[in-house]
Structures are given as C-alpha cells and as structure tokens.
Amino acid sequence: MPTRVERRTVDLSQYPDLVVVYLGMRLNRITGLKTLIGFGPKISSSVAAQPDGLLRHENFVFSLFPMHAGMRQYWRDMDSLLRWTRSDPHRLWWKNFLRDSGGTGFWHETYTLRGGMEAIYDDIVPPLGFSAFAPVVPARGSMFTAAHRSARTEDLEPVLTEQDLYSSEPRR
Numbered sequence: 001m002p003t004r005v006e007r008r009t010v011d012l013s014q015y016p017d018l019v020v021v022y023l024g025m026r027l028n029r030i031t032g033l034k035t036l037i038g039f040g041p042k043i044s045s046s047v048a049a050q051p052d053g054l055l056r057h058e059n060f061v062f063s064l065f066p067m068h069a070g071m072r073q074y075w076r077d078m079d080s081l082l083r084w085t086r087s088d089p090h091r092l093w094w095k096n097f098l099r100d101s102g103g104t105g106f107w108h109e110t111y112t113l114r115g116g117m118e119a120i121y122d123d124i125v126p127p128l129g130f131s132a133f134a135p136v137v138p139a140r141g142s143m144f145t146a147a148h149r150s151a152r153t154e155d156l157e158p159v160l161t162e163q164d165l166y167s168s169e170p171r172r
Contacts, residue, residue, distance in 0.1 A: 015055075017077035018113040024062060024070035025104050028123060032103025036067060039093075043071065046089055053080020078112060082147055082156060094159045098122070107131075110150060118149035 012018060025036050047057045053076040062068040075081040084090060097106060105123035109130060110116075119130045120139055127136070140162060142148045147156045 012113060015076065016113060018055075019075040019078050019081050019110060020112075021073050021075065021081065021108055021110045022070060022129075023073070023106075023108040024068060024128075025106050026062075026124060027067040027103065028101070028105050028125075029103035032101075033067065035102030035104045036069060042089065042093065051080075051084045051087075053077060053084065078116075078150060081110075085146070086157065086159060091159045098160050098165055108146075110146065112150070116150050118146055120146065120149075 025039065027033060027036055043059075047054070054073060055076055056072075056074040058072045060070055060072070062070050073081075075084075085094065101123050105121075105125070107119065107121045107124045107129065109119040117130075121127070121129075121131050121136070122139075124131070126132075137143060144162045145156070145158045147158075
C-alpha cells in the first residue's frame with residue numbers, strides 16, 4: 001500500500017539575514033589525522049558555549065577515503081558569524097591553521113538568504129564546491145577575507161593579516 005508523502009517547508013520570514021555556512025576539513029597526509037580528530041572536541045565545546053547568533057550546528061562525514069569531515073552552521077546574520085570568527089577560540093584556531101595546516105585542507109562556503117555567497121579553499125585538491133566550476137583566484141587583496149568576499153562594507157580587522165601571513169618564515 002502506498003504511503004502518502006507529508007510535505008513540509010519552513011517560514012524563514014523571522015530570519016531575513018540568515019547565513020548558512022558549510023565547512024570541511026580533508027586529510028591531505030596521514031599526519032593530518034591527528035589535526036582532524038583533534039578539532040572534534042574543540043568544536044563541540046565551542047558550540048556548547050552557544051555563541052551569540054549561532055542557531056544550529058550539525059556535523060557530518062563527507063567521505064572516509066580520503067577522510068573528509070564537515071559541519072553545517074546556521075547563523076542569525078553575517079555580523080554574528082564574523083564577530084565569532086574574530087573571537088577566541090576561533091581566532092586562535094584560524095591563525096594557527098593558516099601558519100600550519102597540520103596535514104589537512106580546509107574549506108568553507110557561505111550562503112546568505114539575501115543572495116550573497118563566498119568561499120575559501122585552503123590546501124584543497126582536487127577542487128570541490130564552487131571551485132569545481134568557477135574560476136579559482138588567489139585569496140589576496142580584496143579576496144583575502146570572508147568579510148570582503150561577501151561584500152561587507154565595514155572594515156573588519158582580519159584574524160591574521162595578509163602581510164602577517166605571507167611575510168613570515170616559509171613553512172618547512
């Protein structure tokens with residue numbers, strides 16, 4: 001006997017500035033397993049602290065080989081998300097990752113209800129998401145920060161400046 005589908009949808013009118021961000025970390029080298037696994041408890045405790053503006057957080061696995069874990073987050077607005085990324089512990093995580101990826105690659109894609117999108121792909125090969133079909137450009141200048149990529153007009157201090165990242169000692 002057929003089962004009738006119960007279709008539902010959501011009324012997002014109370015969330016006019018909703019932001020959805022997908023994030024992923026992919027293993028590039030076996031040594032990256034420690035980095036990838038080490039982030040689980042850090043992220044869990046960060047979510048448990050209920051940052052202002054975070055509406056929902058969900059974890060999932062993209063693939064087991066290569067290991068590629070991810071999460072999806074829903075934020076009340078871009079200001080809340082950007083404020084959180086510039087606070088600890090995220091600020092420290094991001095600074096450390098940009099100086100040494102620990103054998104992993106990281107990416108995120110951000111979508112806003114108002115129609116904006118932006119993304120970053122750090123040490124991610126082969127391409128995925130937008131980078132699989134759109135021109136890939138260096139994340140330099142106006143493309144260096146998520147705030148600029150998402151056309152934010154206010155001048156937000158980046159977690160790590162472009163100059164600090166690229167003028168330091170090269171990785172060994």
